[in-house]
Amino acid sequence: MANVEQLANLDLPVCLLPDFESFPEANFSAAFRSTPAAYQIHEPQILVNGDRFLSLPFHIQQAAIAHEIAHAICKRTPLQLVDPDWGIRLSEEIVADFLVCSWGLLDELTEERSRSYGARYCEILRMWPRQADFVRQMTVWYQQKLSGQARPVVDHGGSGSMHRSFL
Numbered sequence: 001m002a003n004v005e006q007l008a009n010l011d012l013p014v015c016l017l018p019d020f021e022s023f024p025e026a027n028f029s030a031a032f033r034s035t036p037a038a039y040q041i042h043e044p045q046i047l048v049n050g051d052r053f054l055s056l057p058f059h060i061q062q063a064a065i066a067h068e069i070a071h072a073i074c075k076r077t078p079l080q081l082v083d084p085d086w087g088i089r090l091s092e093e094i095v096a097d098f099l100v101c102s103w104g105l106l107d108e109l110t111e112e113r114s115r116s117y118g119a120r121y122c123e124i125l126r127m128w129p130r131q132a133d134f135v136r137q138m139t140v141w142y143q144q145k146l147s148g149q150a151r152p153v154v155d156h157g158g159s160g161s162m163h164r165s166f167l
C-alpha cells in the first residue's frame with residue numbers, strides 16, 4: 001500500500017489496547033467488543049483490540065487495519081459514492097471497503113466479509129473496478145438490508161461520532 005496516493009502524508013497512530021471493554025460502546029454492542037480494530041474519530045487513531053486482533057490470520061489483520069485507515073481517508077477527503085439515478089450515498093462502511101479493495105486487498109477482505117455480510121456482498125466487492133456497477137449494486141444490496149432482506153451491516157458506531165470498527 002506504500003504506493004497508494006490517497007495515503008500520502010497520512011499520520012495515523014496505532015494503539016494496541018488489551019481489550020475494548022472500557023469504551024461506552026462495549027456496553028451495548030457485542031460486535032464492538034469483538035471487533036479486531038476501530039478508528040477513533042475525535043482523536044484520530046487506530047485502536048487495536050488486543051488478543052482479538054492478534055488471534056486472527058495475518059491477512060485478515062491487514063484487511064482490518066486497511067479498513068480503519070480507509071475511515072481516516074474518508075474523514076480527510078470525503079469520497080462520496082452516490083447512485084446517480086437514486087441520489088443515494090453509500091454508507092462510509094461500504095466506501096471504506098471499496099477503498100480497501102482499490103488498494104489491492106480484495107481477497108484479504110472478502111474472506112471475512114463472506115462470513116459477516118454474505119456471498120452477495122462479496123460478489124459486489126469484486127465489481128469495485130467498475131465503479132458505476134459497484135455503486136448501483138451496493139445501493140440495491142443496502143436497501144435490501146434496510147428492508148431486512150440482506151444481512152445487516154452492523155452499526156458499531158453507536159452514537160456515530162466516535163468509533164468505526166471493522167466487523
Ligand SMILES: [Zn+2]
Pocket residue numbers: 067071093096164165166
Ligand atoms: Zn468500518
